[in-house]
Amino acid sequence: MAVIGQHGGKLLAVFNTNTYASNGGHNGSNGGNMEFDVYLPTDHDDTRIGSGSSSADVEYNMDVRDSCHYIGISCWGTYYWGNTWKEFIVQRWWGSGAQQMVVTEIRDATYRGHSSWNGGGSGAGVLPDVSVASAANASIRIKVGGDYWNSNNGEVYYLGGSGESAWIGRNTTAHPIYDTTMSGAWSE
């Protein structure tokens, strides 16, 4: 897995429905929305420093299959034009012998340059929407739209969470020594 996001944005996906159409895909005959899947950067085991060598370590027996991901999606249309931004939390954990995953929308904002953008009205609109594609494979399904079928654009950002990340304050072989330390011991 790539090391995600250094100083700039962290893109998970980029879409443009007209480009998709011109490549032989969506022609609008089956509705105006599109879907695609995105894998979450879950294999943070690549860079973590270990699960603790003794039961006294706070990481001992920690289940690395549990993770949380903060996603931002930017959509804009150029015909019934406008912009929508939504933020989602994707929680993934191990339970009942399988990976479990749930998606929750936590924030949204919409600007309607045209009154019909994203369903019209005064709310944020139903799109973009995120659902679980595969809990086992850590993929989410993103539905985009809001404008005429060939006029939708957008980007999917990783805003934060468990995705492979440096452990701030810990020294690893893959990351530099930061100017802080994180104790491995419990405190009261």
Place this chain on the structure above:
Amino acid sequence: MIIGMDKIKHGNKMAVIGHGQSALIAAFSSVGNDSAALKKMDFKVPMKQTPIDSANASKPSSGTAYTQDPVYLWTHHRFEGGLTGGCIKLGIHATGSYNSGQEYKEFLWFNHPNGGAIQTLSTQTGDNSSAFNSNSNFSLAIQDAANGILRVTQNKDYRTANEVKVYYLGGGTDVTFVGRNSAQPSGLGSIGADYDDRWYQSFWIV
């Protein structure tokens, strides 16, 4: 709980979070403001700022459905003709040291070829004296959309006591593409160069 910082060892020298630098875009202090006018600051967001990124140089120009390539599309979104658009999320911390107080707002800039807009996502106010919070002049506006310049106004405290810090929180900026192998450290304005097919997106009709 786990102790995150060793202040005994390092004092107030906070670690640099996230591979080299925190995401502070702009800051101002109104100390020395000798007029009664609102203190304002124009700043460029790290978006639409060619050529600080290397995406244009690395985008594909051939191959099957190369126009669906994320790098191709992203450069399309940022720099090419009537499709330029996107969204950047900023956190702005406004503080005052006279009628002391602080307020934090999260803003979105919706960039759009037809104009765009600023939206406020949230506001948190804390530790304020009533005098600090009595003035509501803390806002963000589009100053020059074509060049990615926004204007922050902050006059919640006495005219020489206001400060502002603007943080990048996410969205449309120079990017690292998640799922691409980045052989070299990637600073603001660079991207990982190689694909990692495990994470490549695909599309289909709903």
